[in-house]
Amino acid sequence: MVPLVARRVLITVPLVVVVSFLVFLMIDLVPGDPAVKLAGENASAERIEAIREQLHLADPLLTRYLTWLGGSVTGDLGRSFVTNQEVGGLLWTALGATASLVLVTAVLMVVIGLVLGITAAVNHGRAADRIVVALCSVLVATPSFWLALLLVVFFAVDYAIFPAIGFVPLTEDPARWLYHLVLPGLALSARPSAELTLQLRAALTEVLQRDFVTAASARGLTRAQIVGKHALKNAAVPAVTVLGFRLAEIIGGAVVIETVFSLPGLGPLMVQSVLGGDVPVILGIVVLTMLWVALFNLLTDLSYLYLNPKART
Amino acid sequence: MTGTATPAAARTTPEPAAQSHRVSTMRRFLSDRMAVAAVVYLVLLILAAVFAPVLAPADPIAQDLAKRLTPPDGTYLLGTDDLGRDQLSRLLYGARVSLLAALEAVAVGVVVGVPLGALAGYVGGRVDTVIGRVMDSIMSIPGIMLALTAVAVLGRDITIAMMAIGVVLVPQFQRLVRASTQALRNETFVEASRTIGCSRSRILLRHILPNVLPVLVVQMSVMLGVAVTAEASLSFLGVGVQPPAPSWGSMLNNAVANTFTAPYLIYPPGLAITLTVLALALVGDGLRKATSIRRRSGEGR
Amino acid sequence: MTEPAVRTASVSDAAQHTLLDVRGLEKSFVRSRNFFGRATAHHAAVRDVSFSLAKGETLALVGESGAGKSTVGRLVLRLIEPDAGSVVFDGTDVSTLDRRDLVRFRRRTQMIFQDPYGSLDPRIDVGTSVGEPLLIHDKLPRAERDRRAEELLDKVGLSRRTAAAHPSELSGGQLQRVAIARALALEPDLIVCDEPVAALDVSVRAQVLNLMTDLQEELGLSYLFISHDLALVEVIADRVAVMRQGEIVEIGPAEQLYSAPRHEYTRELLAAVPVPVPPSLRTGRVARA
Numbered sequence: 001m002v003p004l005v006a007r008r009v010l011i012t013v014p015l016v017v018v019v020s021f022l023v024f025l026m027i028d029l030v031p032g033d034p035a036v037k038l039a040g041e042n043a044s045a046e047r048i049e050a051i052r053e054q055l056h057l058a059d060p061l062l063t064r065y066l067t068w069l070g071g072s073v074t075g076d077l078g079r080s081f082v083t084n085q086e087v088g089g090l091l092w093t094a095l096g097a098t099a100s101l102v103l104v105t106a107v108l109m110v111v112i113g114l115v116l117g118i119t120a121a122v123n124h125g126r127a128a129d130r131i132v133v134a135l136c137s138v139l140v141a142t143p144s145f146w147l148a149l150l151l152v153v154f155f156a157v158d159y160a161i162f163p164a165i166g167f168v169p170l171t172e173d174p175a176r177w178l179y180h181l182v183l184p185g186l187a188l189s190a191r192p193s194a195e196l197t198l199q200l201r202a203a204l205t206e207v208l209q210r211d212f213v214t215a216a217s218a219r220g221l222t223r224a225q226i227v228g229k230h231a232l233k234n235a236a237v238p239a240v241t242v243l244g245f246r247l248a249e250i251i252g253g254a255v256v257i258e259t260v261f262s263l264p265g266l267g268p269l270m271v272q273s274v275l276g277g278d279v280p281v282i283l284g285i286v287v288l289t290m291l292w293v294a295l296f297n298l299l300t301d302l303s304y305l306y307l308n309p310k311a312r313t
Numbered sequence: 314m315t316g317t318a319t320p321a322a323a324r325t326t327p328e329p330a331a332q333s334h335r336v337s338t339m340r341r342f343l344s345d346r347m348a349v350a351a352v353v354y355l356v357l358l359i360l361a362a363v364f365a366p367v368l369a370p371a372d373p374i375a376q377d378l379a380k381r382l383t384p385p386d387g388t389y390l391l392g393t394d395d396l397g398r399d400q401l402s403r404l405l406y407g408a409r410v411s412l413l414a415a416l417e418a419v420a421v422g423v424v425v426g427v428p429l430g431a432l433a434g435y436v437g438g439r440v441d442t443v444i445g446r447v448m449d450s451i452m453s454i455p456g457i458m459l460a461l462t463a464v465a466v467l468g469r470d471i472t473i474a475m476m477a478i479g480v481v482l483v484p485q486f487q488r489l490v491r492a493s494t495q496a497l498r499n500e501t502f503v504e505a506s507r508t509i510g511c512s513r514s515r516i517l518l519r520h521i522l523p524n525v526l527p528v529l530v531v532q533m534s535v536m537l538g539v540a541v542t543a544e545a546s547l548s549f550l551g552v553g554v555q556p557p558a559p560s561w562g563s564m565l566n567n568a569v570a571n572t573f574t575a576p577y578l579i580y581p582p583g584l585a586i587t588l589t590v591l592a593l594a595l596v597g598d599g600l601r602k603a604t605s606i607r608r609r610s611g612e613g614r
Numbered sequence: 615m616t617e618p619a620v621r622t623a624s625v626s627d628a629a630q631h632t633l634l635d636v637r638g639l640e641k642s643f644v645r646s647r648n649f650f651g652r653a654t655a656h657h658a659a660v661r662d663v664s665f666s667l668a669k670g671e672t673l674a675l676v677g678e679s680g681a682g683k684s685t686v687g688r689l690v691l692r693l694i695e696p697d698a699g700s701v702v703f704d705g706t707d708v709s710t711l712d713r714r715d716l717v718r719f720r721r722r723t724q725m726i727f728q729d730p731y732g733s734l735d736p737r738i739d740v741g742t743s744v745g746e747p748l749l750i751h752d753k754l755p756r757a758e759r760d761r762r763a764e765e766l767l768d769k770v771g772l773s774r775r776t777a778a779a780h781p782s783e784l785s786g787g788q789l790q791r792v793a794i795a796r797a798l799a800l801e802p803d804l805i806v807c808d809e810p811v812a813a814l815d816v817s818v819r820a821q822v823l824n825l826m827t828d829l830q831e832e833l834g835l836s837y838l839f840i841s842h843d844l845a846l847v848e849v850i851a852d853r854v855a856v857m858r859q860g861e862i863v864e865i866g867p868a869e870q871l872y873s874a875p876r877h878e879y880t881r882e883l884l885a886a887v888p889v890p891v892p893p894s895l896r897t898g899r900v901a902r903a
Binding site: 011014018019038137138140142143145153157164249253255256259271273274275277279286290294 | 468549552568588591
């Protein structure tokens with residue numbers, strides 16, 4: 001376990017340092033006045049001047065970078081150019097919505113993956129199996145944000161069952177929190193759920209064809225019992241791996257889905273910051289994203305270790 | 314090429330001829346109906362993109378505010394958007410933009426990833442370790458995030474965004490080529506190439522890379538799908554293809570503002586993306602199956 | 615480990631000329647590494663191996679798998695670098711060769727491998743593979759290479775039309791003939807044969823061995839013949855070196871080693887030969903089919 005943690009730290013820390021430095025370097029290397037560039041089109045002269053000042057563009061590159069790095073290590077990520085709020089606070093608020101979305105997505109992934117995966121494996125080769133496989137192949141190819149739009153048109157516009165936009169914090173009202181997250185969660189979980197389903201189906205089908213399963217059914221166990229008792233345990237390792245890695249990279253997909261549903265998460269914050277040249281916020285989100293990915297990759301590695309004792313060396 | 318090796322001397326045993334593996338690979342691919350359908354779709358799509366100026370009924374960026382948000386009818390087969398632009402024309406021109414953008418990203422991935430993979434796989438040791446660590450690092454940055462950051466710093470431009478996506482694709486190609494190269498490096502024919510005096514570069518270019526090509530083509534197909542989705546996502550977010558240029562993603566960006574009044578706008582571009590990604594995956598699948606059954610066919614010793 | 619230069623009836627006076635002289639060869643491989651990629655355990659594959667090989671002679675290296683025979687073969691051709699010891703080929707220490715001289719060395723030495731299905735690039739047609747050495751060393755034009763490739767295929771008893779075939783279309787025996795043709799392309803002095811017939815059917819073995827001995831007589835080749843099969847070695851080798859755990863335990867003329875083995879291990883190996891070698895084969899050369 002210690003080497004795994006050490007390995008992740010050894011990858012993540014240099015990565016954060018290098019990527020954030022590259023951002024500073026790029027700002028410097030872009031031809032023209034970085035302040036004008038960052039301010040975007042039609043920016044006022046005061047705004048350009050404000051950016052120039054806040055980025056300390058008069059200082060040398062390394063000084064600027066080390067100042068930022070020193071601040072971030074102590075938890076001070078600076079202030080937003082646009083709203084002048086503390087970046088740390090902005091990120092913390094946004095992370096609440098994003099984490100909520102990912103939590104709902106993760107639950108949906110497991111439920112959909114298990115239901116469809118088991119259905120397909122138990123009906124191996126029959127119509128149900130083929131329908132599940134075809135559905136998953138299509139879902140894997142469908143862009144999540146388009147699926148989100150389809151869900152909005154169907155459930156919010158045509159039938160008005162679920163809200164198309166908005167977010168209620170969990171602490172405020174758990175029921176409405178979930179109510180607002182159903183559609184975004186479905187959209188975001190579709191693709192990874194499909195992958196998980198196919199993974200589980202393959203693993204379960206393989207396990208169900210092994211000798212001990214035949215022996216178990218000879219002892220009079222029903223298929224459901226066999227799946228529950230033996231097969232799932234054997235299929236768990238690859239499934240958990242898929243789940244973990246998908247949750248690590250889902251932060252990218254969440255950006256787009258949050259924008260569709262106007263969830264106040266990291267996605268809209270990132271897009272607004274990109275459009276407004278809000279470098280401190282962008283840097284903060286980039287660092288947070290890398291930490292997120294590292295954390296979920298680490299959790300995946302650890303759960304693999306836990307589920308597969310043979311891997312403990 | 315019928316490979317009949319008629320013995321010249323009596324001491325050679327006559328042995329059965331086999332079909333050329335190129336021919337049989339092709340035959341296996343053609344027997345996969347889904348893959349063939351996918352190829353047909355992709356060919357039609359490319360033709361549509363190339364001949365968009367001929368095929369499109371209208372100028373894709375010409376606005377006609379009098380006809381804004383016209384649902385599909387006889388004149389506007391797919392309707393018009395909130396600026397009165399013909400959606401069919403935008404879809405056809407959008408295919409160009411979307412496919413070219415995807416190609417850019419995959420090109421970056423291949424051009425950087427393949428040599429790094431061949432190098433790491435063939436040389437091994439410390440070089441491999443260092444390249445591997447860098448690839449691990451790149452893989453822990455979501456492509457969308459990298460593209461957004463690049464656009465923020467370097468300017469709002471689809472090429473910049475797709476270059477960033479290309480960077481994220483590099484490890485996908487590097488890992489594949491590395492693994493294949495490592496496997497091939499231990500093949501006898503590579504050692505045999507050394508004994509006849511082949512240089513390292515000749516072994517890599519003439520003997521290893523051509524044998525990596527089949528898996529590489531499969532990977533390119535799948536990664537093109539990833540890149541098409543990435544372009545659509547970025548343009549949808551408004552940081553990819555910039556208005557008024559049409560791309561499938563930017564069309565959806567435009568459609569989302571009119572979800573309630575003109576839901577018909579969201580179907581064609583989304584369907585085009587989904588079908589294209591699906592087709593690329595199916596072609597990749599078909600190629601994988603057709604090329605994986607190969608070699609070691611000579612049982613008749 | 616010196617012994618008098620041995621001559622058998624079939625070897626000409628050229629045998630007196632030493633082509634290859636190997637002294638004190640050592641090689642070990644890394645068995646395990648730690649987290650940082652540093653080697654933590656080694657395995658000695660070749661220990662203090664010395665022998666010499668005369669022009670036109672066949673020396674067999676025999677032993678069980680893992681005895682280090684193949685490693686010796688690769689060390690001789692400098693496909694891998696030795697930890698210690700020297701390989702002197704025609705008066706030149708192979709380890710001192712620079713890149714250019716190494717290429718020159720490569721044209722005089724060749725190797726034939728055990729796996730006929732794997733020793734040719736599957737994507738390249740047979741003619742091109744056979745002609746490739748001529749491109750690398752002599753920069754011959756395509757047409758000339760193709761012509762030479764067909765001649766070589768003819769020489770090893772294959773149809774000239776085989777040149778257009780891909781490896782996957784040929785049998786093991788045919789592929790091994792192609793490998794021999796390719797090895798002959800540059801008219802080398804030494805061919806290291808690593809279990810060249812072990813993967814072939816018994817019926818095809820004799821044909822390939824016959825071809826090899828015929829070519830040896832015609833071209834004055836020297837063979838370093840690596841095999842685990844003592845019965846096979848007896849019919850092709852002038853001298854035999856028995857290897858165990860990386861060391862040569864006994865080396866001597868074939869007849870002497872088979873009739874009066876000196877080392878215990880050689881006796882064990884001989885006792886394990888499943889079928890007694892037929893008297894007709896004991897005379898020295900392969901019986902003509």
